Amino acid sequence: MLSETLLWLLLALTFVxxxxxxxxxxxxxxxxxxxxxxxxxxxxxxxxxVALLTIARSSLP
Structure with missing residues (x-):
């Protein structure tokens, strides 16, 4: 399960x-x-x- 901070970091890597x-x-x-x-x-x-695939394969909070 991804922490919320890591999730936001990966979303920033994906979009920003x-x-x-x-x-x-x-x-x-x-x-x-x-x-x-x-x-x-x-x-x-x-x-x-890689950031997007990491988000997709993880269980989200």
Whole structure:
């Protein structure tokens, strides 16, 4: 069973972090290049997917 704090943290990772990450990737697009954009986007998607799957597989309070 997930604690309420962990649940809120995972929800933030699922919804807030990808949005902020996409904004930051756009801001630093010229510095990190195309490969950096692909790697950054993939990492953000992976973080959100793992957080969402963790919530889905756990019993909620």
């Amino acid at each position: 972090v990808p949005t902020l990450g996409a904004i930051l990737l756009r801001l630093f697009e010229h510095r990190i290049g195309d490969i950096g954009m692909v790697v950054g986007s993939s990492l953000l998607l992976l973080i959100a997917a």
